[in-house]
Amino acid sequence: MHERARERTIDSGRAALARIPASETKEVRAAVASIEEVRSGIGQATDKASESLGALQQAQDCIEQAQAALASVTEGSSQSDVDQANAYFADAASKIGDVQQAVNAAIEAAEGVSARL
Numbered sequence: 001m002h003e004r005a006r007e008r009t010i011d012s013g014r015a016a017l018a019r020i021p022a023s024e025t026k027e028v029r030a031a032v033a034s035i036e037e038v039r040s041g042i043g044q045a046t047d048k049a050s051e052s053l054g055a056l057q058q059a060q061d062c063i064e065q066a067q068a069a070l071a072s073v074t075e076g077s078s079q080s081d082v083d084q085a086n087a088y089f090a091d092a093a094s095k096i097g098d099v100q101q102a103v104n105a106a107i108e109a110a111e112g113v114s115a116r117l
Helices: 002-018 026-073 080-116
Strands: none
Touching: 026 080
């Protein structure tokens, strides 16, 4: 979805560039080209960030599975280390959720920057 929007943005930037009269200065053409490059770069950044969300989800799932496996095999144990290990797993999974939220916020902010160019 981001790729299609980025292509439309690039196409509209090229169309705008084509409408600039030849008599205009090189600086105007360079500025338009520069905006197109910035939008393209932002699109690449948001695509990579979106990819990272899948990896983060996979990591969170693995940690939750590890926690469940540990809880299953240590059920009834009175060792305090077991509770501490489970707490660490829960904390790690929660922090990954926080990172996912931060990445989503960064993607939205970057897309806002691109839209205002």
